Amino acid sequence: MSNLSTRAEQLAAFDRLLTIMDELRAQCPWDMKQTTESLRHLTIEETFELSDAILDGDPEEIKKELGDILLHIVFYAKIGSEEGNFDVTTLIDALCEKLIRRHPHIYGDTEANDAETVSQNWEKIKLKEKGNKSVLGGVPRSLPALIKAMRIQEKARGVGFDWEEKHQVWEKVEEEMQEFKAEFNAADDKEIDQEKASGEFGDLLFSLINYARFIDINPEEALERTNKKFIKRFQYLENAAKNAGKNLSDMTLAEMDVFWEEAKKQ
Structure with missing residues (x-):
């Protein structure tokens, strides 16, 4: 029924x-x-x-x-x-x-034959309606940073400010990765400038979110799926250790890794 x-x-x-x-x-x-x-x-x-x-x-x-x-x-x-x-x-x-x-292609005489054009028209009409001085003025201030980065990029794209090809975006990711590595080299034990390294890490995350958008991955959903996967595997590790009569805090990383590899097969 x-x-x-x-x-x-x-x-x-x-x-x-x-x-x-x-x-x-x-x-x-x-x-x-x-x-x-x-x-x-x-x-x-x-x-x-x-x-x-x-x-x-x-x-x-x-x-x-x-x-x-x-x-x-x-x-x-x-x-x-x-x-x-x-x-x-x-x-x-x-x-x-x-x-x-906001749908003049349905209720007016505007033409829009693909979702990208519809989205661009929507942002232009929204900007005019709200009277914002900035295209980014409609992004809520209290949005979580990861979602906010995605919305900022989408709104900029709505007025044509965006990369043309995804390979250009990936080149930017690699560039930001190198800049971050220069500030925080894992092989170097010298003290780093935390503020500068944090800034470079932010740039790297922003570029990765940009690339995700270009290949139609929602970075918030992707990260949350990974969070859920980690939680599931870690809880398996906890239960397996308990069933073996062991305490996680007393186990070596190598011992925990055995259970972790089991969890990945579940």
């Missing part, structure tokens, strides 16, 4: 959610006391939980976490209506109008 619903069923489900939100806001002590500020950190947490579900490839968890985020959106809209600032109607209408404005 298909899980897909009709438009009437979708509207009815959304209406039911709005009704429940009204009831909770009027009757539940916890829901009654919430503010946009108190919900903020919970929304961030829900977004990261959705990210985990996506990386795990778990459709049921994705559905659950999307539901939680939808609840938060409806909750913010309810608070906005109480404060006389906006409600779910004005929120959705504003979104629809923005989507229409």
